Amino acid sequence: SFPQKLTWQSNQHDISICKMKGKHEAECRNFIKVLLVRNESLLFVCGTNAFNPVCANYSMDTLEPVGDNISGMARCPYDPKHANVALFTGGMLFTATVTDFLAIDAVIYRSLGDSPTLRTVKHDSKWFKEPYFVHAVEWRSHVYFFFREIAMEYNYLEKVVVSRVARVCKNDMGGSQRVLEKQWTSFLKARLNCSVPGDSHFYFNVIQAVTDILELDGRPVVLAVFSTPTNSIPGSAVCAFDMTQVAAVFEGRFREQKSPESIWTPVPEDMVPKPRPGCCAAPGMRYNSSSTFPDEILTFVKTHPLMDEAVPSLGNVPWIIRTMSRYQLRRIVVDTAAGPWGNHTVVFLGSSTGTVLKFLIHPNATRSPAPAPPGSQSVFLEEFETYQPGRCGRDTEDERRLLGLELDKAAGSLLLAFPPCVARVPVARCQQHSGCMKNCLGSRDPYCGWTPEGSCVFLEPTFEQDIAGGSTSHLGECEGLVTESFVDEPDGLVSVNLLVISSVAAFVIGAVISGFSVCWFIGHRDRKELARRKDKETILAHSESVVSVSRLGERRARAGQPGALLAPLMPNGWPKELGKASQHDLDSGVLPTPEQTPLQQKRCPGTLQNCSWEQSHNIINAALRDPGTAATELEAELSDSSGDGSYGDFGGTPRPSPDRRRVVSAPGGDGGDFAEGPPWHPEQLNFNANNGTGRPGAHLKRNHTFNSGEAPAGGYGRHGTAPRAHGAGPPRALTDLHHLLRYGVERTPSGK
Numbered sequence: 001s002f003p004q005k006l007t008w009q010s011n012q013h014d015i016s017i018c019k020m021k022g023k024h025e026a027e028c029r030n031f032i033k034v035l036l037v038r039n040e041s042l043l044f045v046c047g048t049n050a051f052n053p054v055c056a057n058y059s060m061d062t063l064e065p066v067g068d069n070i071s072g073m074a075r076c077p078y079d080p081k082h083a084n085v086a087l088f089t090g091g092m093l094f095t096a097t098v099t100d101f102l103a104i105d106a107v108i109y110r111s112l113g114d115s116p117t118l119r120t121v122k123h124d125s126k127w128f129k130e131p132y133f134v135h136a137v138e139w140r141s142h143v144y145f146f147f148r149e150i151a152m153e154y155n156y157l158e159k160v161v162v163s164r165v166a167r168v169c170k171n172d173m174g175g176s177q178r179v180l181e182k183q184w185t186s187f188l189k190a191r192l193n194c195s196v197p198g199d200s201h202f203y204f205n206v207i208q209a210v211t212d213i214l215e216l217d218g219r220p221v222v223l224a225v226f227s228t229p230t231n232s233i234p235g236s237a238v239c240a241f242d243m244t245q246v247a248a249v250f251e252g253r254f255r256e257q258k259s260p261e262s263i264w265t266p267v268p269e270d271m272v273p274k275p276r277p278g279c280c281a282a283p284g285m286r287y288n289s290s291s292t293f294p295d296e297i298l299t300f301v302k303t304h305p306l307m308d309e310a311v312p313s314l315g316n317v318p319w320i321i322r323t324m325s326r327y328q329l330r331r332i333v334v335d336t337a338a339g340p341w342g343n344h345t346v347v348f349l350g351s352s353t354g355t356v357l358k359f360l361i362h363p364n365a366t367r368s369p370a371p372a373p374p375g376s377q378s379v380f381l382e383e384f385e386t387y388q389p390g391r392c393g394r395d396t397e398d399e400r401r402l403l404g405l406e407l408d409k410a411a412g413s414l415l416l417a418f419p420p421c422v423a424r425v426p427v428a429r430c431q432q433h434s435g436c437m438k439n440c441l442g443s444r445d446p447y448c449g450w451t452p453e454g455s456c457v458f459l460e461p462t463f464e465q466d467i468a469g470g471s472t473s474h475l476g477e478c479e480g481l482v483t484e485s486f487v488d489e490p491d492g493l494v495s496v497n498l499l500v501i502s503s504v505a506a507f508v509i510g511a512v513i514s515g516f517s518v519c520w521f522i523g524h525r526d527r528k529e530l531a532r533r534k535d536k537e538t539i540l541a542h543s544e545s546v547v548s549v550s551r552l553g554e555r556r557a558r559a560g561q562p563g564a565l566l567a568p569l570m571p572n573g574w575p576k577e578l579g580k581a582s583q584h585d586l587d588s589g590v591l592p593t594p595e596q597t598p599l600q601q602k603r604c605p606g607t608l609q610n611c612s613w614e615q616s617h618n619i620i621n622a623a624l625r626d627p628g629t630a631a632t633e634l635e636a637e638l639s640d641s642s643g644d645g646s647y648g649d650f651g652g653t654p655r656p657s658p659d660r661r662r663v664v665s666a667p668g669g670d671g672g673d674f675a676e677g678p679p680w681h682p683e684q685l686n687f688n689a690n691n692g693t694g695r696p697g698a699h700l701k702r703n704h705t706f707n708s709g710e711a712p713a714g715g716y717g718r719h720g721t722a723p724r725a726h727g728a729g730p731p732r733a734l735t736d737l738h739h740l741l742r743y744g745v746e747r748t749p750s751g752k
Contacts, residue, residue: 004063005063006058006063008045008047010029010050010052014028014050014052015028017051017052018051018052021051023051027050027080028050028051029050030047030048030049030054031048031080033046033047033048033053033076033077033080034055034072034075034076034084034095036086036087036093037060037088038057040060041059041061042057042058042059043057043058043059043060043063044093045058046072046075046076046086047076048072048076048077048079048080049072051079052078053071053072053073053076053077054069054070054076055069055070055071055072055075055076056069056070073099074095074099074107074109074111075093075109075111076095077103078101078103079103082097082098082103083132083133084097084098085097085133085134085135087136087137087138087143089138089143089170091113091114092113092115092170093110093111093113094108094109094110094136094143095109095111096108096131096147097109097133104123105122105123106120106130106131107119107120107122107128108120108145108168110172115171115172115173116173116174116182117182118182118183118184119184120183120184120187121180121183121302125152126152126303126305127187127305129149129151129152130149130150131147131148131149131164132147132148132149133146134208135209135210137213138170139220139243139247140247141170141171141280142168142169142170142247142280143167143168144165144166144167144243144246145165146163146207146222147163147164147207148161148163148205148206148207149162149164152257152264153255153257153263153306156263160205161205161229162192163191163205163206163224163226164189164192165189165190165192165241166187166188166189167186167187167250168184169280169290171281171282172184172186172280172290173281173291174290175290175291175293176293176298178298179298179299179302180302185291185293185297186278186301187278187305188250188301189305190246190306190307190309190310191311192207192224192226192310192311193310193311193312193313194224194226194237194313195318196237196318196374197316204226204227204235204236204237204239204318205226205228206226206227206229207225208225208226208236208328208329208331209225209329209331209332210223210224211223211334215336216336216361216363217363219363220242221240221241222240222243223334223347224238224239224332225238225330225331225349226238226318228328233323234323234326234327234328235321235323236323236325236349237318237320237322237374238320238332238359238378239313239318239319240313240314240315240319240363240377241313241314245311245312245314249307249311250307252307252308253267253269253308253309254266254267254272254308256303256304256306264306266308267304273296273297273300275287275293277297277301278301315372317372317373317374317376318375319375320347320359320377320378322357327351327352327355329349329350329351329352329357330402331349331350331402331405332347332348333348333350333405333406333407333414334346334407335407335427337409338446338447339447339459340449340459344360344446345360346360346381346427346446346447347361347378348405348407348414350416352401352402353387353397353400354400354402354418355384355385356383356384356385356386356414356416357382358380358381358382358383358384358427359378359380361377361378362377362379363377381443381444381445382445384425386416386423387423388423391423392423393420398419399419399420400418401418401419402416402418403417404416404417405417407427408424411424412428412447413425413427414426426458427447428445428447428448428458430457430458431456434456434457435455436456437456439456
């Protein structure tokens, strides 16, 4: 609740007219734009009053209206979104605003008091070009206005916004009836230079806020907040300007444009009339009133309001710089008597999102003969949020827009104005350093100190603090600081050391995990590639392996047909009839080529324990050369061997061998005897000299079909029987050699 409350609303008539002019109902209200202390008993207030500005005086004790309302034209803007400044001095009201509904006519205006009403030249771009007024201060015999506008001297660069400072004499009486009547005769303006020096200066051209004149290190100084344009990189800076340097610039050269197409150039000193244009007339001077100035001086002032030189900042560098931030700085307040002895300067900067930054200022750093780097005059203390959605309303960009920032020195707090609410926050949060003397002293916050009781508190007598250097090397390390800080202050800030350690740890852990992952992936890929290569090398190296074709006729083998065995007696290893198999029975991908046909192992059958492969091979070759003799010798050999020599002792399917990776398998019938004789045609072993080949054994044919299930033409013969030769000579019996077939013959890679 408030002890006193004043509600000043627009009447219904003004609201209706405002709506008729095309404005929204929300705009047709009375927005307070001027609130000044006129004297010890009166409060001067101006409001937009539904686009019909009105001013009134109220008693400071009772808030009751005093006197009649007066027009707010040229004292208060029509639109609440338009900027304006106002200042009372000597009983006179100095304002800077726009005077019309469309905000075309910008003006610096003096009213009230005993002096005549004065204004700037109307619709003259050399005086104003779309200005945005920020602040006004009184210093000595002048009133200074800080604003930004489009620079006409850079019109060849399209629209360039620059920051300015303009001044007028407080005792200006206006010009003569011929020149500048009821207009300022002392109006001059100059550019404010807030930039980072270098080969090409980086300018902060958009002025946002200015303090009143402060006494810093024995000098009258104003601190101003600047930012970059909206189409540039986001950045803000705080520059300080000595009022003596500002006044000196207005005593310098003028700048002029001789024609609308020419550029602006300095005016030669001998072309400036005497007395100097822009000076204040006073009693005892040659001209005791501005209205008595010669027309030559008045005309020069009217056509040459711009100074050639810019006002430099203290130290020629910004005191505070913030670039590439998520916000821009908009408001500034300064406590020049911070600390228990009031000997420190602390700057509070309000951002566009309600964030407050706190800096400790060292103004004496600018007196060093060596140029100081930007930002060396300040020490960053802390940053904290002030907007509370739970109390103020929605957390939107418009709701968080900071409208005003004020310092309540007596209460040790800041007052922040947002569209939905006003917030109060303390100037320091010393409790976040409690429990650790090192951090309390290391913060260098002049509002906080270490007490003998062992806590960091808002400064009272008998404390310790080291603002000058923050010397904490003789103190031990702090433990438990983060936990205690968050317990005491829910909105406490995490220390920089913790953030750095966490960032480094996260990077290292991520790098290690990534490294192990990459190594595992590469190793897994290499192992797979190595295994694949080994499989290929194994297949190529074991050239004695035989590709299994047992699956090519499993259906017919299961039907009861005995499988046919690949005849090893044929010169190049595979029967010609293999190509006659049907497509569904043969998979060309599993059939080896003659060059890939492996060599069979040298093995001796169980019934020929004393034989060798060479002996068997010699017998077979002899059979090819002389069938009769070879058969007789083979029978003799078999009769001498142990066990039964019947071909029925050997199955139709070779025994598996561990030395082979793949084997030729052909499913055979049950039992060891062939029900229909040996697996070749008698005609195939007919050594007829008249077969037309002209060489022994040429009549031997490859007509076996793997797993085809088809009986060879002509049937099978029995053991010890053979068809008679058609040629001369007695017929000889052919011994069954099929029990040797499963061991194959030793062949060279060429198939011989």
